[in-house]
Amino acid sequence: MTQVPALQIETLVMDVVHSGGASRILDQVTLQIAPGEIVGLVGESGSGKSMTAYAIGRLLPLACQIVSGSIRVAGHDIAALTDRSLQALRGAEIAYIFQEPMTALAPTRRVGKQLVDVLIRHTGLTHTAARDRAIALLADVHITDPARVFAAWPHELSGGMRQRILIAMAFSCEPTLIVADEPTTALDVTVQAQVLALLKQLARQKGTAVLLISHDMGVIRQICQRLYVMHRGRIVEQADTETVIQAPRHPYAQRLLSCLPERMALVTEKRT
DSSP states (O other), X not given: OOOOOXXXXXXXXXXXXXXXXXXXXEEEEEEEEOTTOXXXXXXXXXXXXXXXXXXXXXXXXXXXXXXXXXXXXXXXXXXXXXXXXXXXXHHHXXXXXXXXXXXXXXXXXXXXXXXHHHHHHHHOOOHHHHHHHHHHHHHHTTOXXXXXXXXXXXXXXXXXXXXXXXXXXXXXXXXXXXXXXXXXXTSOHHHHHXXXXXXXXXXXXXXXXXXXXXXXXXXXXXXXXXXXXXETTEEEEEEEHHHHHHSOOSHHHHHHHHTOTTHHHHHHHHHO
16 A cells, blocks of 8 residues: 655645735745655745745745645645644644744743643643643653643743743644754754754654754754755755765755855765
8 A cells, every 4th residue: 555645745836926916936846755754845045945834734924825736744635625624634733843942832821731722622632631641742852840841931941941842742643744944943052953853753753754944954964864955946956865965966956055064074974
C-alpha cells in the first residue's frame, strides 16, 4: 500500500492583490514530506518561505489569493475544507511552531491553561485528564519542574523555556505535520542546539513530519534529511541536505551558500 504523504503541495500559485493589481508571490511551488520526515525550506527573506507555511494551514492575509495548485495534509485537500473542518484540522493534524517565543504565548493566560485548552478542544479529554497530560508533555520537553511551569505566566519564563512549551503544545495532539517557521531565531546558540535536538527527538518518537523553515544552513543541516531551496517564490533546487550543501547546482543556491559565514565550516567539517 502506498503511504499517503504527510504534506503534498502541487504546483501552488499564489498572488497578493493590491491597488495596482496583483503580484505573484508563489509560483508553481511543489514539495512533499513523508510521515516522520524532517524537511528544510531555505531561502532569503522575501523568497516565499513563510507564505508557503501560512498557506498550508490557510492562515493567509485577505490580500493573498491562491490562483491554482493544491495543498494536501494527510490526504485532506486544504482548499476544499469548510472553515469548521479546517479549524478541527489545525492543532489535530497541522501544528505550528513560530519564530518568536516571547510573543507566541498569550500573555494574559497561564501556561497550563493554554495547553489544557488545546488538549480539550482536539482530544475530548476531561479537564483533569488534560491537566495531567499537559504536565506530562512539559516533562517530555525536558522541563525539570513541570508543575511549576504549568502554573506560571509566560512573562515569568525565559525564551528557551517558552519555546519548549510551544514545542510541547505543537506535539500535544500528535499531529501529522508540524510547520516550524524559524523556531530558533530568537535563541542563543546553546539553547538553539537543545531545542533542535528536542524537536528531532520528538519527531522520531511520534512519527510526525516536520517542515523546518530557516535561513540558517547550520540549523537545517543538524536535523533535516532533505532540503528545498526557494527563490522569488519558486523552488529552484531540492535534494538531500548534504548534497545541496556540498554541491549545489542552481546558481541561486550556490550564491546563497557562498554568502553564509558558516559555509566554509560546514564543508570543512564534512571533509575532515
